[in-house]
Amino acid sequence: MSFKPFARLLLLGSVPLAAACGGGEAEKPAAAPATQAPAAAPAASAGSASIAGKVSFDGAVPAAEKVKLSADPKCAEMHKGGLERQTVHVKDGGLADVLVYVKSGANGSYPAPAEDVLLDQHGCDYTPHMVAMVAGQKLKIRNSDDTLHNIHPRPQINAEFNVGQPRKGMESEKSFDKAEMLIPVGCDVHPWMRAYITVLSNPFFAVTGEDGTFTIKGLPAGEYEVEAVHGKLGKDKAVAGKITVKDGEAAKLDLTLKG
Amino acid sequence: MSVHSGADPRPQAQGPSRSFDRWRHRFSVLMVGATLFLIFAGGLVTSTGSGLAVPDWPLSYGMLMPPMVGGIFYEHGHRMVATGVGFLTLVFAFWTARRETRPGVRRLAWAALGIVIAQGVLGGITVRFFLPPAVSIAHACLAQTFFCVLIALSYGLSREWLGAPATNSDTTGVRGAALAATLVVWLQLLVGATMRHLHAGLAIPDFPLAFGQLVPSFTSTAIAVHFGHRVGAVLVLACLLRLLVAAQRSRDRSLARMGVLALGLALVQVALGAATILTAKAVVPTTFHVATGAAVLGTCWLTTLRAWRRLRPGPAMTRPVASVAGAASTA
Ligand SMILES: [Cu+2]
Numbered sequence: 089m090s091f092k093p094f095a096r097l098l099l100l101g102s103v104p105l106a107a108a109c110g111g112g113e114a115e116k117p118a119a120a121p122a123t124q125a126p127a128a129a130p131a132a133s134a135g136s137a138s139i140a141g142k143v144s145f146d147g148a149v150p151a152a153e154k155v156k157l158s159a160d161p162k163c164a165e166m167h168k169g170g171l172e173r174q175t176v177h178v179k180d181g182g183l184a185d186v187l188v189y190v191k192s193g194a195n196g197s198y199p200a201p202a203e204d205v206l207l208d209q210h211g212c213d214y215t216p217h218m219v220a221m222v223a224g225q226k227l228k229i230r231n232s233d234d235t236l237h238n239i240h241p242r243p244q245i246n247a248e249f250n251v252g253q254p255r256k257g258m259e260s261e262k263s264f265d266k267a268e269m270l271i272p273v274g275c276d277v278h279p280w281m282r283a284y285i286t287v288l289s290n291p292f293f294a295v296t297g298e299d300g301t302f303t304i305k306g307l308p309a310g311e312y313e314v315e316a317v318h319g320k321l322g323k324d325k326a327v328a329g330k331i332t333v334k335d336g337e338a339a340k341l342d343l344t345l346k347g
Numbered sequence: 348m349s350v351h352s353g354a355d356p357r358p359q360a361q362g363p364s365r366s367f368d369r370w371r372h373r374f375s376v377l378m379v380g381a382t383l384f385l386i387f388a389g390g391l392v393t394s395t396g397s398g399l400a401v402p403d404w405p406l407s408y409g410m411l412m413p414p415m416v417g418g419i420f421y422e423h424g425h426r427m428v429a430t431g432v433g434f435l436t437l438v439f440a441f442w443t444a445r446r447e448t449r450p451g452v453r454r455l456a457w458a459a460l461g462i463v464i465a466q467g468v469l470g471g472i473t474v475r476f477f478l479p480p481a482v483s484i485a486h487a488c489l490a491q492t493f494f495c496v497l498i499a500l501s502y503g504l505s506r507e508w509l510g511a512p513a514t515n516s517d518t519t520g521v522r523g524a525a526l527a528a529t530l531v532v533w534l535q536l537l538v539g540a541t542m543r544h545l546h547a548g549l550a551i552p553d554f555p556l557a558f559g560q561l562v563p564s565f566t567s568t569a570i571a572v573h574f575g576h577r578v579g580a581v582l583v584l585a586c587l588l589r590l591l592v593a594a595q596r597s598r599d600r601s602l603a604r605m606g607v608l609a610l611g612l613a614l615v616q617v618a619l620g621a622a623t624i625l626t627a628k629a630v631v632p633t634t635f636h637v638a639t640g641a642a643v644l645g646t647c648w649l650t651t652l653r654a655w656r657r658l659r660p661g662p663a664m665t666r667p668v669a670s671v672a673g674a675a676s677t678a
Contacts, residue, residue: 160416235416238402240477248477250399254408276400277417 135308137333139341143300143316145183147347149176155280162235163212175320182300185218186318187286189293193312198290200224209237214283218295218319223267223287229260241273284319309335316343367506375501378435382494385432388425390637394630397421398478404471436463452503462493480544487540494641495648502652517661519596525651528586532644535579547573554624587613605650612643
């Protein structure tokens with residue numbers, strides 16, 4: 089018995105690997121072509137109407153999750169009394185971190201606003217938990233912690249990225265070219281960290297505050313379908329309402345999300 | 348195997364190359380152990396979902412040594428153990444190139460070095476491209492193949508391989524049974540890695556039944572792959588049972604022990620697989636399931652090598668040779 093046959097068998101064993109490996113790259117989604125043409129798009133005139141209201145929550149609030157901070161002593165130091173994550177945040181019946189946006193009725197081309205949207209990492213958590221922005225707008229990601237984070241959104245339509253911010257005060261600028269609902273963004277160092285980024289095609293949106301209230305400003309007169317969506321509850325639980333606004337009018341719209 | 352048809356089938360051991368190299372053999376055994384641990388460490392990365400906790404490669408957050416917090420502990424820890432194994436393989440390849448006179452062994456040692464480098468690059472690709480399943484699966488399977496290469500090298504340096512040539516014939520089919528078991532286990536690992544990296548480990552949530560049935564309806568790829576892995580487990584057990592029976596009947600006590608070890612490990616592996624499902628992929632059973640899978644493959648492969656070394660081809664295989672020998676004796 090010589091060594092050769094065994095060596096050959098082992099080499100044979102790596103053939104399917106080579107095949108599997110070759111197929112790997114083809115699966116990556118091609119880089120999204122830029123659909124935004126800011127220079128050419130005629131800016132739709134900003135209106136003077138607004139929609140304000142409250143998003144209520146109807147259902148049992150899930151128990152808060154206790155976060156295992158021991159994985160990173162720096163995070164544990166920032167939360168001496170421990171950290172509990174409540175992804176469904178209800179106060180006086182109002183649900184926080186709900187994106188309320190014009191789903192249909194805003195027919196125009198809206199260039200990305202010049203100002204950046206900030207996603208901050210602070211206390212080993214994200215601020216805010218619901219980020220909303222217009223396609224093509226700049227997203228500034230900041231690390232305000234004395235520990236490292238990686239920022240890893242998992243979009244379905246836009247291009248995926250994963251960047252590291254090892255030092256406090258670091259900032260990165262990113263953007264998403266295409267409209268996409270609820271892109272989960274997380275940190276693989278601290279698996280409890282979770283936020284959602286929604287990329288919209290118009291600037292008519294607001295995110296509810298602690299008490300569930302919101303105000304969408306600068307709407308032109310018209311008839312709109314307005315939808316409320318919460319990251320944790322997901323797209324399936326989104327609720328929409330129809331509303332007509334006139335110039336200068338402050339309309340009222342209350343919505344209820346069911347748990 | 349026409350080489351064996353002569354009166355003295357084996358060339359005599361020639362020169363110092365055939366003498367036992369104690370330290371190089373020990374070093375190779377260390378490499379086998381280190382690689383099993385490396386497979387465990389790599390399994391931990393996937394089990395804890397830390398594969399992207401370090402977004403860059405080959406550096407980690409631009410550093411050689413990032414703080415080992417959270418998911419970085421698993422991902423960077425895996426990179427460190429892998430670097431260690433790579434370094435051992437480098438040392439071994441050069442050591443073997445200097446000391447070894449068998450060209451096959453020298454070539455296999457260089458191949459091991461090539462594989463460990465390719466494996467590192469695959470790891471880098473999977474990080475850079477956010478864990479595409481095909482690359483992760485290839486990374487997992489190449490790890491197991493590397494493990495087998497090291498076992499072959501180590502056995503090639505052992506006293507048993509270098510010792511007296513085989514005199515007993517394989518009358519019970521141990522050689523074939525061991526080889527078949529190795530191939531089936533390797534394929535089972537391929538299916539297992541596919542299931543793991545398609546996140547199909549819980550596609551069938553119950554065990555031993557599948558959705559309360561013996562055979563579920565294949566409504567998704569995930570269910571099909573998951574069920575394939577369960578069918579694979581049954582095939583592996585059947586192969587190992589056949590190997591055990593053949594090894595016991597062969598009256599070769601070493602091979603009989605290998606057969607018991609292989610089947611025993613496979614039973615542990617089935618229990619770990621069940622635990623993986625019933626605990627909804629808890630980190631500990633899931634990762635031990637990966638490492639034990641490697642151990643089953645390694646045991647089958649070593650049994651194959653030993654059977655082919657310790658036993659001459661059995662009656663079925665040597666029939667033409669025997670008739671030639673018979674003709675020669677009557678002449
Ligand atoms: Cu983090």
